[in-house]
Amino acid sequence: MNSIEIRDLVLRFGKTTVLQDLDLDIEQGEFLVLLGSSGCGKSTLLNCIAGLLEVSEGQIFINGRNVTWEEPKDRGIGMVFQSYALYPQMTVKGNLSFGLKNAGASKEEIEKRIKNASQMLQIENLLQRKPAELSGGQRQRVAIGRALVRDADVFLFDEPLSNLDAKLRTELRVELKQLHKRLQNTMIYVTHDQIEAMTLADRIAIMKNGFIQQLDSPATIYNRPKNKFVAGFIGSPAMNFLEGTLDCTGEPHFVVGEAKIPLAGYEFSQNLEGKTQSSFGIRPEHIVYGEEAQKAPFNAKVTVDVFEPMGSDTQVWAHVEGQNFRFRIDGRDKIANGDEMLIGFDPACASIFHGETEERI
Amino acid sequence: MSAGRAQAFWLRNLTAKIAAIPMILTSLVIFIGCSIWTVVYSFTSSRSLPVTDFVGFRQYERLFGAHRWSLAVENIAIYGVLTLVFALTVGFILAALLDQKIRFESIFRTIFLYPYAMSFIVTGVVWQWMFNPGLGIQHFVRQLGFENFTFDLISNRNTVIYAIAIAGIWQITGFAMVLMLAGLRAVDDQIWKASRVDGIPAWKTYVMIIIPMMRGVFVTSLVIIAAGIVKLYDLVVAMTNGGPGFASDVPAMYVYNWLFERANLGHAMAASTMMLLTVLIIMVPWFYMEYGRKNKN
Amino acid sequence: MKNEPKGPRPRKAFSPGRIMLYSILVVAAIYYALPLYIMIVTSLKGMPEIRMGNIFAPPVEVTFAPWVKAWDSACTGLYCEGLKVGFWNSVKITVPSVIVSIAVASVNGYALVNWKFKGSEFFFAVLIFGSFIPYQVMLYPLVIITRELGIFGSLWAVIFVHTIFGMPLLTLIFRNYFAALPEELFKAARVDGAGFWGIYWKVLVPMATPIFVVAVILQVTGIWNDFLFGIVFAGQPNFPMTVQLNNIVNTTQGIKEYNVNMAATMLTAMVPLVIYFVSGRFFVRGIAAGAVKG
Ligand SMILES: Nc1ncnc2c1ncn2[C@@H]1O[C@H](COP(=O)(O)OP(=O)(O)OP(=O)(O)O)[C@@H](O)[C@H]1O
Ligand SMILES: [Mg+2]
Numbered sequence: 001m002n003s004i005e006i007r008d009l010v011l012r013f014g015k016t017t018v019l020q021d022l023d024l025d026i027e028q029g030e031f032l033v034l035l036g037s038s039g040c041g042k043s044t045l046l047n048c049i050a051g052l053l054e055v056s057e058g059q060i061f062i063n064g065r066n067v068t069w070e071e072p073k074d075r076g077i078g079m080v081f082q083s084y085a086l087y088p089q090m091t092v093k094g095n096l097s098f099g100l101k102n103a104g105a106s107k108e109e110i111e112k113r114i115k116n117a118s119q120m121l122q123i124e125n126l127l128q129r130k131p132a133e134l135s136g137g138q139r140q141r142v143a144i145g146r147a148l149v150r151d152a153d154v155f156l157f158d159e160p161l162s163n164l165d166a167k168l169r170t171e172l173r174v175e176l177k178q179l180h181k182r183l184q185n186t187m188i189y190v191t192h193d194q195i196e197a198m199t200l201a202d203r204i205a206i207m208k209n210g211f212i213q214q215l216d217s218p219a220t221i222y223n224r225p226k227n228k229f230v231a232g233f234i235g236s237p238a239m240n241f242l243e244g245t246l247d248c249t250g251e252p253h254f255v256v257g258e259a260k261i262p263l264a265g266y267e268f269s270q271n272l273e274g275k276t277q278s279s280f281g282i283r284p285e286h287i288v289y290g291e292e293a294q295k296a297p298f299n300a301k302v303t304v305d306v307f308e309p310m311g312s313d314t315q316v317w318a319h320v321e322g323q324n325f326r327f328r329i330d331g332r333d334k335i336a337n338g339d340e341m342l343i344g345f346d347p348a349c350a351s352i353f354h355g356e357t358e359e360r361i
Numbered sequence: 362m363s364a365g366r367a368q369a370f371w372l373r374n375l376t377a378k379i380a381a382i383p384m385i386l387t388s389l390v391i392f393i394g395c396s397i398w399t400v401v402y403s404f405t406s407s408r409s410l411p412v413t414d415f416v417g418f419r420q421y422e423r424l425f426g427a428h429r430w431s432l433a434v435e436n437i438a439i440y441g442v443l444t445l446v447f448a449l450t451v452g453f454i455l456a457a458l459l460d461q462k463i464r465f466e467s468i469f470r471t472i473f474l475y476p477y478a479m480s481f482i483v484t485g486v487v488w489q490w491m492f493n494p495g496l497g498i499q500h501f502v503r504q505l506g507f508e509n510f511t512f513d514l515i516s517n518r519n520t521v522i523y524a525i526a527i528a529g530i531w532q533i534t535g536f537a538m539v540l541m542l543a544g545l546r547a548v549d550d551q552i553w554k555a556s557r558v559d560g561i562p563a564w565k566t567y568v569m570i571i572i573p574m575m576r577g578v579f580v581t582s583l584v585i586i587a588a589g590i591v592k593l594y595d596l597v598v599a600m601t602n603g604g605p606g607f608a609s610d611v612p613a614m615y616v617y618n619w620l621f622e623r624a625n626l627g628h629a630m631a632a633s634t635m636m637l638l639t640v641l642i643i644m645v646p647w648f649y650m651e652y653g654r655k656n657k658n
Numbered sequence: 659m660k661n662e663p664k665g666p667r668p669r670k671a672f673s674p675g676r677i678m679l680y681s682i683l684v685v686a687a688i689y690y691a692l693p694l695y696i697m698i699v700t701s702l703k704g705m706p707e708i709r710m711g712n713i714f715a716p717p718v719e720v721t722f723a724p725w726v727k728a729w730d731s732a733c734t735g736l737y738c739e740g741l742k743v744g745f746w747n748s749v750k751i752t753v754p755s756v757i758v759s760i761a762v763a764s765v766n767g768y769a770l771v772n773w774k775f776k777g778s779e780f781f782f783a784v785l786i787f788g789s790f791i792p793y794q795v796m797l798y799p800l801v802i803i804t805r806e807l808g809i810f811g812s813l814w815a816v817i818f819v820h821t822i823f824g825m826p827l828l829t830l831i832f833r834n835y836f837a838a839l840p841e842e843l844f845k846a847a848r849v850d851g852a853g854f855w856g857i858y859w860k861v862l863v864p865m866a867t868p869i870f871v872v873a874v875i876l877q878v879t880g881i882w883n884d885f886l887f888g889i890v891f892a893g894q895p896n897f898p899m900t901v902q903l904n905n906i907v908n909t910t911q912g913i914k915e916y917n918v919n920m921a922a923t924m925l926t927a928m929v930p931l932v933i934y935f936v937s938g939r940f941f942v943r944g945i946a947a948g949a950v951k952g
Contacts, residue, residue, distance in 0.1 A: 052554050057665045068663040073560025085551035089573035098569070099559030146555070376854040377773030381781070384766045384829065387822050388781045392788030395799035411802075458683055471938055472687045475694070478934035478941065480883035482900040483927045486907050487693045490700065490916060491713065501712040531690065539945050581949055588790040595885040599904050616794040621890070626798065633794045644790050 002061075003028040003154060003186040004049065009058035011044055011210075018044045019210045022058070026188065031180050033197040034190045036207035037233070042190040045207075046156050049188065051075050063153055073103070075154075078147025082159040084139045086131040092142050093127040096149050110149075117148040120179065137168040144179075157189040161196065173199060194234055198222070206230050224267075224351065228358040231281050231351055237315060239351070240287075240325050242280040246352060246361065248272050254280050254352065257321030261298050265348035269360050277355035284315070286349045287327035289341055296344025304339045316341075396637060403630035411626055420631035430632065433610040436522045440611070441590045443526040444533060448586055449579065451530075452537025457567060459538075460545045470542075474535035481532070485599025488528035489515065515601065518608035525600055525609055529593070537582050544578035545571070584647050591640055612636050701725060701921035708916055724917035728925055732918050734905035741922050744902030748882055748929075751898050755817045756877040759824035760870065766825065767832025768858055772844050782829065789826035793886060804891060811893030819887045824880065828873055831947040835869040836862060868940075869947075875937055876944040879930040899926045 004026040011019040018041045026032050034042045047053040049060060051072040059068045067075045086095050093114060100110045118124045121141045131139055140160055147155055160176075161169045177200055180187055191197055197204050198218045206213045206221065206229075214226040225231035231239050244256035252268075254261040261280065293299045302318035302325065313328045314335060327343060329335065352361045406416045424430050455473055459466050476484060491497045492515040499512040514524035548571055556566040572579075594613035601609045603618075612632060619629035700708065701724050702717040711718075730740040737743075770778055800819060804810040809818065839862070847857045863870075888898035897905075903926045907919045934941050 047554070050554075050558060052557060054666050059662070059664050066663050068665070069667040071560070072558045077558065079555070079558045081551040081555060083549055083551050085549060085555040087552070087555075087570045089570070089576075099561065102559065102561050102565070146559075150559075374773060374775060377769045378775055380765045380854065381769045381773075381775070381778065383762045383821075384769075384785060384825065385781050387825055388784035388788060390803075391796060391800070391822055392784055392791060395796040395803075396791060398799045399795050411798075455683075455686060458679060461679060463679070463683065467938075469683055469687055470942075471935070472690050474938070474942070475931065475934055476690065477945075478879055478930045479927045480885065480900050480930070482883075482885050482904050483923050484693075486903065486919065486923045487697055489907075490920065491693065491696060493916075496708060496916065497713055501714055504712050531693070535690070536945060539942055540949050543946050543949075584790075585949060591792050592794075594794075595900075598885070599908070602908060613792060613794050616797075617886075620794075620798055629798070633792065633797075636792045637795045640790055640792060644787065648787060 002026060003030065003063060004188070005059075005061040006049070007059045007061075009045075009048060009060070010056045011041075011048055011053065012056045017210065019048070022210070022212065024205065024212065024215070026186060029184045029186055031187045031189065031200055031202045033201035033204045034188065034207060035192065035194060035197040035204050035233075037192060040207045041210040042192075042207055043158055044210075046079075046158050046188060046190050049154075050077055050079050050156055073099075076152050077154045077156055078150040078152035079156040080140070080143050080147050080158070080160045082162055084131070084143045084163070086139060086142055086146075088131050091128055091130055092123065092134070092145075095131070095142060096127075096145055099146070100149060113149040113151065117145045120148065120182070121145050121175075136164050137172060140164065140172060144176075153185060155185055155187045157187065159190055159192070162191070162193070169193075169196075176200065194236065198234075206233060223349075224269075224360070225281075226360050228279060228281070228353040231353065235283055235285075237284050237326055237328075239281045239283050240327075241353075242282075242320060242323050242325070243355075244278070244280060244321075246272065246276045246278045246280075248276070249274060254278075254347075256280065256323070259300060259321055261347055263347050263352075264297060265346065266350060266352070267348070270354075272361060276361070278361060279353045279355065279358075281351040281353060282345055282349065284327045287343050287345045289327070289329055289343045293342045293344030297346055297348075299342055299344030302341055302343055304335060304337055304341060306337065307335050318343075399630050400634050400637070402626060403634045405627050405630075407626035407630070409624035409626070416627070420627045421635075423628060424631045424635070429607045429610055430612075430615060432607055433612050433615045436609060437590065437593065437611045439522050440526045440529065440593060441587065443523070444529050444590055445583060445586060447530045448533045448537040449582060451534050452582070453541045453572075453579075455534070455538045456541035456545055459542060470539075473538050476532040476534075477536045479532070481595035482599040484528050484532045485525075485596045488524070488531070489600045492524050516605060518605055521601055521605065521609040525597055528600060529596055532596075533586060533589070537586065540578055540582045541575070544575045548574060580647065584643065587643055588640065591636060591643075697920050697924055697927075701728075701917055701924050703917050705915060705917060721917075724915070724921040725925070727915075728906070728918045728922035732906045732915075732922060733909065733912065734902050735909055735911070741899060741902055741906070741925050744897060744899035745925070747892070747896050747902075748899040750813055751816050751820070751888065751892065751896070752878055752881045754813070755820035755824070755881050756874060758817055759821040759828060759877055760873050762821055763825050763828030763873070764832045764863075764866070764870070765858065766829040767834075767836050768862055770829070770833045771836040772857070773854065782833070785826045785829060789823075793823070797886075797890060801890065810891065811896075813892065813896055815891040815893075816887055816896070816898075819891055820877075820881050820884070823887070824877055827948050828877070831869060831873065831876075831944070832866075834947065835866060839865060871937070872940050872944045872947060875933055875940050876948070879933060879941070882929050 002025045004024070006022060006024040009019055009022040010017065022045065034045060036042050044053065048055050051067065051070060055068065059066060061067065062075055062077070087098065090098065096114050096117065097110050100113065114127070118127060121144060123138065123141050123145060126134060126138060126142070131142065134142065140163075143160070161172055164172065173196060189196075189200060201218055203215060204218055204221050205215045208229055214221055214230045221230060221234055225234060228241070232241075242256045244254055246252070246254055252263040252266070254263060288296055300320055302320055304316055304318055306317040308315040309331060311331055313331045314333070316327055316329055316335065318325050318327070318341070353359065354361055402411050403420055404415050404417060405412060406414045406419070459469060463469065492512075494500070494513040494516060499510060502510040502512065514520040514527075552570065552574075553566070556570060561569070592613055593611050594617065597603060597609055597611050597614055603610045603614050612635070616629050616633045616636070619625045619632065696713050699716050700713060702720045702722070703711070704719065704721050704723070707718060728740060729742050731738050732740045770782055801810060804815040804818060807818075809815045843861055843865075844857060847861045852860060882898075883900065884898065885900040885904065889901045892898065892901075903922050906922050
C-alpha cells in the first residue's frame with residue numbers, strides 16, 4: 001500500500017493556480033524530496049498534504065485513508081519548519097509535550113515519548129532550556145523532536161536546514177539520514193539545495209510552475225534527465241548544451257556547425273527519423289582531456305577563453321563551433337588563456353533534447 | 362592625517378553640532394533643566410512669583426493633607442487602572458478578531474480608530490452630551506418605558522470619574538488595537554501552522570503561545586498609554602471641569618489650578634513633582650529594560 | 659465514490675463561529691461609531707426637536723442653522739464671533755508649528771544617524787525620556803522662558819512649545835527612517851564632497867517623502883487637537899479652536915444650545931477627521947512608527 005497518494009490535486013489562490021492536476025504516489029518508508037526553484041509550489045504542496053491549506057480540487061490519501069477533509073492533527077503527520085517555529089516562551093520540554101498534553105495523553109506516555117525522542121536527537125540535557133538559549137542546530141533538533149513525539153506515520157520537512165550555516169547543515173543532513181534509517185517512516189522533504197536532494201532522497205520530484213517535471217531516483221535524474229529543464233537544474237556546474245541537428249538518416253549523429261558527433265552507445269528514448277533540431281547536453285564532469293581525450297569516441301580541439309581555479313579542480317570556459325562550453329580539469333594542471341586543448345567525451349553519457357518540446361530524445 | 366584635514370573634519374562635524382543645538386538645548390534646558398527647576402521650587406514658599414525661600418517639605422505636608430489632592434490621586438488611579446485594563450484587553454480582543462481574515466477589515470479598523478484622531482476636548486464634549494441626564498441616554502431609555510432607569514454617572518460625585526473613564530477608553534482603544542494588530546501580524550505564521558499540526562485550538566494558541574510572545578507589544582502599549590494617563594487634563598476640562606465640586610479633579614488639573622488660578626507656585630510645584638515621581642517609577646524600569654539591555658548587547 | 663471527500667471541505671456559508679465573530683465586530687463598530695452619529699444628528703436638529711425627541715433619533719427636519727451659528731456667532735463668554743476666529747487661529751498655529759517642528763526634528767534625526775558626535779545618543783535618550791514627563795512639570799518654567807524671550811502670549815510661544823514637545827517623537831521616527839536607508843548613499847555623497855546641508859537636501863530629503871507625510875499627519879492632528887499649550891501660551895486673541903470650543907460649550911451664561919454645541923464640535927473635529935479618513939494608512943503608520951522605540 002502506498003503511504004501517500006495524491007489524486008488530481010489543484011490548488012488556487014484566488015485566480016492564480018499554483019498546483020495543477022498533480023498526481024503523486026509515495027511508498028511506505030520512502031524518503032521523497034521535492035526540489036525546485038523558489039516559488040514553484042513546493043511548500044504549497046507540502047501544506048496541502050499537511051492539511052494547512054485546503055485543496056481546491058482533488059484528493060489526498062494517507063495510509064489508504066482519505067484525509068482530504070481532515071484537520072492536520074488527525075492526519076498522522078509531523079511537520080518541521082524552516083524557521084523552526086518553536087513556541088518561544090516554553091521550555092524545550094514544554095514544546096515537545098504541548099501537543100500531546102492537549103490531545104489528552106497520559107503523563108507516563110508523554111514522559112516516555114519525550115525521553116525516546118530526546119535520546120534519539122541528543123537533546124536530553126536541553127529539556128529545561130528556552131528556545132532562545134539554543135543554537136540554530138539545537139533548535140532544529142527540537143523542532144524535529146516535536147514532530148517525532150507525535151508518533152506520526154509521515155514526516156514533512158519544509159526546508160528544515162536552510163537557516164543553518166553550511167557546516168551544521170552537513171552534520172544535520174547526515175543525522176536526518178540516520179534518523180530515517182532507524183525510523184523507516186515516510187518522509188517528504190522540501191529543499192532547493194540539490195546536494196541535500198541527491199544525498200537524502202530515495203526519489204526526487206523536480207517541480208516547476210506547479211508541475212512535477214520528473215520523479216525518479218537521484219541517479220536516474222542525474223544521468224537520464226527527462227527534459228532540458230531537469231537537465232539544466234540538476235548538476236553543478238550546469239550541463240553544457242550545444243545547439244545543432246540530430247541526423248538519423250544513416251548512422252545517428254549530431255551535427256554542430258562543422259563538427260559531427262557520432263552517437264554510438266547513446267540510448268534513445270524516442271524513435272526519430274530524418275533530421276531534428278535539438279540540443280546536445282553533456283555534463284562538464286563527463287568531459288575528458290589530454291591523453292584520455294584521444295581515446296574518447298569523440299574529440300575536438302578547443303581554445304581556452306577563461307579559467308577559474310577552485311582548488312581541487314579548475315573550471316575552464318572554451319567554445320566549440322562558436323558555442324560556449326565548460327569543463328573541469330585537475331587543479332594541479334597548468335593552464336593559460338589562449339591555450340589549445342584537446343577534449344573528448346563519450347556520447348553514451350550525453351542527453352539529447354528535442355528543440356521544440358525540450359523532451360529527452 | 363594632516364593637521365589641516367583634521368581641522369576640516371572637525372569643522373564639518375561642527376555644522377552637525379550646530380544643527381543639533383535645538384535638540385541639545387531641548388533635552389538639557391527644557392527636559393532636564395525645567396524639571397529640576399520645578400523640583401527645587403517645590404521646596405520654597407513661592408506664591409505668585411518664584412522666590413528662593415526654602416521651607417523644606419512644608420508644601421508636601423500641605424499637599425498630602427489636602428483632601429482635594431487625595432481625591433485627584435484617587436481619581437487618576439481609578440481612571441488609570443480602568444483605562445489600562447480595558448484599552449489593552451479590548452484592544453487585543455478587537456485586534457485578534459480582525460486578524461481572522463475578516464471581510465471589510467479596513468472599514469472596521471477605520472471605525473475603531475477614528476476616536477483617536479480627535480481632540481480630547483471633542484471627545485469630552487460629545488460624551489458630556491450623551492451622559493446628559495435630561496436629554497441623553499438616560500432620557501432615551503426612560504422614553505422606552507423604563508421610568509426608573511438611571512444612568513447619571515456624570516452628575517454624581519461618586520461616579521463621575523467612571524463617566525470620564527468611559528470616554529477616555531472609547532478614545533484610546535483603537536490606538537491599542539492598532540499596536541496589537543501590528544504585533545499579531547508580526548507573529549511568524551509558521552508558529553500558527555505548527556500549533557495547528559499539534560492540534561491546539563485557536564483560542565488556546567492565543568492564550569498560551571501568542572500572548573506570551575507579544576509581551577513586548579503589551580509593555581510598550583502599556584507604557585505609552587500610562588504616560589498619557591498621567592497627563593490627563595483636557596478630557597476632564599471638557600467633560601466636567603473637575604466637578605461636581607472637585608469630585609473629578611485629577612493631578613494635572615490640580616497643578617494647573619494652583620499655578621494659574623490660585624497663584625501658589627510652591628504648592629503647584631510640589632504637586633507636579635509628585636507627578637514626575639510617578640512617571641519615573643513607571644518609566645525608569647522600562648527604560649532600563651529597553652535601552653540598558655540593548656546597549657549591553 | 660460520489661460521497662468520498664474530494665476537493666474543498668464543504669462548508670456552510672456561515673458557521674456559528676463566523677456569525678458570532680461578525681456580530682461582535684458589528685456591535686463594537688456600532689458602539690464606536692455612535693458618538694460620531696449622535697454628534698451629526700444633534701447638530702442637524704432644532705432645539706425643540708432635541709427637547710422632545712431622543713438623542714438617537716435622526717432629525718425630522720434637517721437644519722443647518724446650528725452650523726452657521728457655531729461658525730459665525732456662537733458666544734464664548736463675552737465675545738459672540740463663533741468658531742471662525744478659533745479656526746483661523748488654529749491654522750495660524752498649526753501651519754508654522756508643523757513646518758518648524760518637522761524641520762528641526764528631521765535635521766536631528768539626520769544628525770543622529772549620519773553625524774554622530776560624542777554624547778549625541780545621550781541627548782536622544784534624554785529626549786525620548788522627556789516625552790514621558792508630564793507637561794505640568796515643565797509648564798511654569800516654560801512660561802518664564804517664553805516671557806524672558808518676549809513671546810509669551812503670542813503665536814510664537816505656541817509654535818515654540820509645539821516644536822519642543824513634538825521633537826522627541828518626530829526625531830525618533832526620522833532617526834529610525836534614516837537609519838534604515840543604506841549607508842552607502844551617505845558615504846557616496848560625502849566622497850563627492852557634499853557637506854552636511856548638501857547631503858541633507860540632495861540625498862535624504864528626496865528619499866524621505868513618505869516619512870515626511872507621516873510626520874505631517876502626526877503633527878497636524880496632534881497640534882490641531884492640542885488644548886493645554888493653546889490656553890496657556892497663545893493668549894486670549896490667539897486661542898485655538900479647541901479652547902474656543904470648550905468655552906462655547908461650557909460657558910455658564912445663557913441657555914444651552916446643544917445643537918450649536920454639536921455643530922461646533924463637528925467643526926473642530928473636521929480637520930483631523932478628514933485627514934484621518936483620507937490618509938488612514940499614513941496615520942496608522944505614524945502610530946506604529948512612534949511605538950517602535952530604540
Ligand atoms: N497565500 C498565498 N496567496 C497567494 N499566492 C500565494 C500564497 N502563498 C503562496 N503563493 C504563491 O504560490 C506560489 C508557490 O509558493 P510556494 O510557497 O509553494 O513556493 P516554494 O516552492 O515553497 O518556494 P520557496 O522555495 O521560495 O519556499 C508562489 O508563486 C507564491 O507567490
Ligand atoms: Mg517554500
